[in-house]
Amino acid sequence: MCGLLALLPDPSATGGPELTDAVSGASHLMRHRGPDEPGTWSDDRVVLGFNRLSIIDIAHSHQPLRWGPPEAPGRYVLVFNGEIYNYLELREELTARHGATFATDGDGEAILAAYHHWGTDALTRLRGMFAFALWDTSVGELFCARDPFGIKPLYMADGPGGTAVGSEKKCLLALADTLDLDLSIDERAVQHYTVLQYVPEPETLHRGIRRLESGSYARLRPGAAPEVTRYFTPRFSPVPFVAGREQERYDEITAVLEDSVAKHMRADVTVGAFLSGGIDSTAIAALAMRHNPRLITFTTGFEREGFSEVDVAVASAEAIGARHVAKVVDQEEFVAALPEIVWYLDEPVADPALVPLFFIAREARKHVKVVLSGEGADELFGGYTIYREPLSLKPFEYLPRPLRRSLGKASRPLPEGMRGKSLLHRGSLTLEERYYGNARSFSDAQLRAVLPGFRQEWTHTDVTAPVYAQSQGWDPVARMQHVDLFTWLRGDILVKADKMTMANSLELRVPFLDPEVFAVASRLPYDQKITRATTKFALRRALEPIVPAHVLNRPKLGFPVPIRHWLRAGELLDWAHSMVGSSQAGDLVDLAAVRSMLDEHRDGTTDHSRRLWTVLIFMLWHAIFVEHSITPQISEPTYPVQL
Structure with missing residues (x-):
């Protein structure tokens, strides 16, 4: 558990230490996610920020975390929010099958080694909750992923000044000037929120910020639009x-x-x-x-x-x-x-x-x-309890569709709260029409x-x-x-x-x-x-x-x-x-x-x-x-x- 932030500035942008300072300052806004240890890492193409809540391998497993195979030590850099509960089994398998070696006793290196040896198939092998950003120094790509059910969040912002991902939206808002983001309010998202009581993924209320959906990964390269792929559909x-x-x-x-x-x-x-x-x-x-x-x-x-x-x-x-x-x-x-x-x-x-x-x-x-x-x-x-509704509405399935619609129309003038009004209305609708959560x-x-x-x-x-x-x-x-x-x-x-x-x-x-x-x-x-x-x-x-x-x-x-x-x-x-x-x-x-x-x-x-x-x-x-x-x-x- 922690808070991550990654910035890929547009290749034409200049900044160096200024960009690192901007990421460090934005990361500080989510210090509550990881008060134990802050950290940053950068090269000439990416800046990574992190706040650690140390749970496993407290003395080590510091992030941003570097790992690589013997032929390319330090190739990957990881910022990771969550826990991989089968990390011990994964480390054992990676060692036995691929000769992987580890410098820590934590779960972060298991992600890195699994990604190196198994690619995106590694995501289906991770038993846990996670949102992470993994920088591949060899190909200049930021690989981001969320767990299958969306337990851990990951926001994404893409503007003329670059691309950023983070555990909390407020950190991306803090980088709005750097990224030149569109922060106008998305009125469709406002209407969705009012109906559903939450803003549905991948939307947020700011047009320039979206969320990586649950069970998905994204490939980000400087100066290119994010490429998003769904890897898990329940x-x-x-x-x-x-x-x-x-x-x-x-x-x-x-x-x-x-x-x-x-x-x-x-x-x-x-x-x-x-x-x-x-x-x-x-x-x-x-x-x-x-x-x-x-x-x-x-x-x-x-x-x-x-x-x-x-x-x-x-x-x-x-x-x-x-x-x-x-x-x-x-x-x-x-x-x-x-x-x-x-x-x-x-x-x-x-x-x-x-x-x-x-x-x-x-x-x-x-x-x-x-x-x-x-x-x-x-x-x-x-x-x-709402899952039992199809049982109560079962008799309507035997009625012709036009008759069901007629019953729904007949229910409209009935007084609110009158016995049977709601049943007639719901029975006239298809499942897709009546149920949206x-x-x-x-x-x-x-x-x-x-x-x-x-x-x-x-x-x-x-x-x-x-x-x-x-x-x-x-x-x-x-x-x-x-x-x-x-x-x-x-x-x-x-x-x-x-x-x-x-x-x-x-x-x-x-x-x-x-x-x-x-x-x-x-x-x-x-x-x-x-x-x-x-x-x-x-x-x-x-x-x-x-x-x-x-x-x-x-x-x-x-x-x-x-x-x-x-x-x-x-x-x-x-x-x-x-x-x-x-x-x-x-x-x-x-x-x-x-x-x-x-x-x-x-x-x-x-x-x-x-x-x-x-x-x-x-x-x-x-x-x-x-x-x-x-x-x-x-x-x-x-x-x-x-x-």
């Missing part, structure tokens, strides 16, 4: 269960999870775990306990109406025998932290759960340097009211149509999972996981998002994921020997946030009015419409909480990164060198 290929041999498949799930957690526990520092009290995080924590009986687990929640969400996690920690630390967040500190949180995000993400995640990461960093978490289980094993808070009519620049042609299908095209012929649940892997998972879940933990110099690891785990999950048939009674059916069966009984069938938890209540009175409502009153984003958001939504929500007329949160977070982002009217106070806690 595929769900169900294999029916054999009657009487179901337990063999459940045991396969258990075994691959045990192996994944074991490898994710590899570290030279203390590893803890986040624990919401649900099945996913409890399973990860319980398996981690087998490797560290003194495991510390962490959760967060809010005190309101005499109930604390942390109680559920405390009970789960007691059941598995883990030491537990809980952080309770009040409304005042929640509001006070918002500018700092959005600054760390780089792009707006309208998921309130990222705020408690920020606080529990800050608390966890006082005790450990690495945490395990349960992200990815829902997308791989069928955990979202877990977040939908604005209808088209509501978007028109809020976005002055609303364009009918900028729809969710910009994002989902290419993904659906890859899954023709799959069952509907697999298609929904496939969409979520390319949208909700990498746009929301993994962004908040990376940004909120790295804001606190904490490494988060996600054992469910492992290629070997996905290989097993991808073969599960429809009825082993979703039934009329439950979700994640096969996973629950597999975890029966591992997870306490009271957790197995508990509803999905996460870290719920009471914004619906807080936007009706108190500090959060006051903050919301202040944001609308001072915002200079009126060309992008209709501020009068937002005020009306606030009034309706406060009065209890309509629950606008999700829609309000979406536009408020955008306005805060705009104030920080466009208006520069809000300057967050970035805290810089100091930590021991090793935990």
Whole structure:
């Protein structure tokens, strides 16, 4: 885990030490990603910057890291964010098969040697989370890659002054003058954000900066446009269960999870775990306990109406025998932290759960340097309740298409909230029309009211149509999972996981998002994921020997946030009015419409909480990164060198 930055100036540019200073200064903006050790390296064609959070081989494996074969020592230079969990096995194989030698005991050299001997095929051999930039001094090429699921981020900027890649967008913004970037706001990306609650890859809200997509690599050469290639596309290929041999498949799930957690526990520092009290995080924590009986687990929640969400996690920690630390967040500190949180995000993400995640990461960093978490289980094993929708809509499949459309039209004049209205509407739509991920808070009519620049042609299908095209012929649940892997998972879940933990110099690891785990999950048939009674059916069966009984069938938890209540009175409502009153984003958001939504929500007329949160977070982002009217106070806690 760390923060990387690489600059390829245009060949005609001059600068030398000035460019190195520019990269060093821009890298400093993400010092939270790696407070242990900064570093830079340059030649006459590239400048590399790095901030290290030392986890493995602490005394060595300094970056930028040089490696080369005996005939060309020092040929490659690497800046690398992430962890390769099978690095020991890779090093052993590279030594046995190719005679590779290593000067460190870390995982970085495994990437370099694998790339040298296997080329781009090395990417499919890396079992871990990663974003890296590898400079080949021999051919003058910067090779960049991201892990299959997009756990680690990588932003790219290309302008007349050159090309740059970095772990955080703010670093590329700092190089905007050097690169001569177009920093105008992408209004289509704004509309996509408002619909989806996140900015979908590869977009960002600035036209001149994009993201390398998950499961992709790019070749960059000075003075040339980036060449991007996708090396991994997830595929769900169900294999029916054999009657009487179901337990063999459940045991396969258990075994691959045990192996994944074991490898994710590899570290030279203390590893803890986040624990919401649900099945996913409890399973990860319980398996981690087998490797560290003194495991510390962490959760967060809010005190309101005499109930604390942390109680559920405390009970789960007691059941598995883990030491537990809980952080309770009040409304005042929640509001006070918002500018700092959005600054760390780089792009707006309208998921309130990222705020408690920020606080529990800050608390966890006082005790450990690495945490395990349960992200990815829902997308791989069928955990979202919405995945059961095809079961409820099954009768509509037997109706002629024109009749289904007629039923949809008949539902329009029915009063909102009337029983059956939503069912008729959803039943009239195809899967591609009705499903575009877990977040939908604005209808088209509501978007028109809020976005002055609303364009009918900028729809969710910009994002989902290419993904659906890859899954023709799959069952509907697999298609929904496939969409979520390319949208909700990498746009929301993994962004908040990376940004909120790295804001606190904490490494988060996600054992469910492992290629070997996905290989097993991808073969599960429809009825082993979703039934009329439950979700994640096969996973629950597999975890029966591992997870306490009271957790197995508990509803999905996460870290719920009471914004619906807080936007009706108190500090959060006051903050919301202040944001609308001072915002200079009126060309992008209709501020009068937002005020009306606030009034309706406060009065209890309509629950606008999700829609309000979406536009408020955008306005805060705009104030920080466009208006520069809000300057967050970035805290810089100091930590021991090793935990």
